[in-house]
Amino acid sequence: MIEVKHLSKTYSIYERGHTLREVIKTLVHRPMKEITAVDDLSFTIEQGEMVAFLGPNGAGKSTTLKMLTGVLHPSAGEVSSLGYTPWKQRREYVRKIGAVFGQKSQLIWDIPPSDAFYMNKAIYDIPDKEYNETLDELVDLLKVGDVMRKPTRQLSLGERMKCEFIMAMLHRPELVFLDEPTIGLDMIAKENIRHFIRSMNQRKVTFILTTHDLEDVEMLAERVMVINHGQIVVDDSLSGLRNRLGSKKKVRMTTEQAVPAMLPNGLRLLERIGPLELELEIDTDVLALKPFISNFNETYGIIDMSIEALPIEAVMKQLYVESSV
Numbered sequence: 001m002i003e004v005k006h007l008s009k010t011y012s013i014y015e016r017g018h019t020l021r022e023v024i025k026t027l028v029h030r031p032m033k034e035i036t037a038v039d040d041l042s043f044t045i046e047q048g049e050m051v052a053f054l055g056p057n058g059a060g061k062s063t064t065l066k067m068l069t070g071v072l073h074p075s076a077g078e079v080s081s082l083g084y085t086p087w088k089q090r091r092e093y094v095r096k097i098g099a100v101f102g103q104k105s106q107l108i109w110d111i112p113p114s115d116a117f118y119m120n121k122a123i124y125d126i127p128d129k130e131y132n133e134t135l136d137e138l139v140d141l142l143k144v145g146d147v148m149r150k151p152t153r154q155l156s157l158g159e160r161m162k163c164e165f166i167m168a169m170l171h172r173p174e175l176v177f178l179d180e181p182t183i184g185l186d187m188i189a190k191e192n193i194r195h196f197i198r199s200m201n202q203r204k205v206t207f208i209l210t211t212h213d214l215e216d217v218e219m220l221a222e223r224v225m226v227i228n229h230g231q232i233v234v235d236d237s238l239s240g241l242r243n244r245l246g247s248k249k250k251v252r253m254t255t256e257q258a259v260p261a262m263l264p265n266g267l268r269l270l271e272r273i274g275p276l277e278l279e280l281e282i283d284t285d286v287l288a289l290k291p292f293i294s295n296f297n298e299t300y301g302i303i304d305m306s307i308e309a310l311p312i313e314a315v316m317k318q319l320y321v322e323s324s325v
């Protein structure tokens, strides 16, 4: 469905001086500097996949998405998406794709979403029957029957985001790009939006998602692509990514006596919550759970304890750090 081969993007920017002397010098001669935002990316995405595109700030995610949506021309490489070269056949291509940007609205501030939907009907040339059926279905799924008739400016962020999704899905796109789709939403609104995305994905709509919200990733993604410095660091299933932590677990415990800062091999202090309460990371390949528990109980007296797998956040932190050196 999407085939990306050796995709690269280099931005040329003017270098600015730091000192007044340098700034004056650059008024006469402005030296150029090149920034490689995307560096030789190759991957394929099949129909019906739900892929999270992750990476630290400045990793090259937005630049990649802009090339995949056809907004930006690459410096090198090829993309075939739904049979189109996005930046060359943009007019035809945008009829097949949808996009929701958490930080950018596609609705019009002073008019109700229902009117904006009708404008999209005209833009995409959607036949009456198809439009009415799709709208009824989406309104029902997202429960925005009354909301969509109020001017957009009067809507809460959660209500507006639901309408943004309707706007993006009305022409029944096969492929949808989501950029931070749940940013700023409360827990209930996030869950509603995630539920909607999942139900569309069950109907074989392909989603490519970029987010810094790892809960979005845990709740939605099946495949995770991590990029840093414009290159793919990891391309794996969500469970495969979790397994990378393998034998590491998070232990939270309250003891009768304070645990000192110096810890045996295989243990790492994550957080000291109180004088007698702390969170540790244990690598069970180095230190097995059984001797760790009996040893700690004998020495410090365990009052309370919980052990759980490290969250995806820990994997990501490790990956970002490793790929930055």
Ligand SMILES: Nc1ncnc2c1ncn2[C@@H]1O[C@H](COP(=O)(O)OP(=O)(O)OP(=O)(O)O)[C@@H](O)[C@H]1O
Binding pocket: 011, 012, 013, 035, 036, 037, 055, 056, 057, 058, 059, 060, 061, 062, 063, 064
């Ligand atoms: N229009 C531009 N001109 C020059 N440099 C740019 C431009 N857009 C992005 N960059 C640079 O390219 C690199 C990648 O930026 P990009 O916006 O793709 O990262 P990102 O992964 O989306 O980051 P974030 O998570 O912060 O949105 C950064 O170093 C950025 O400064």
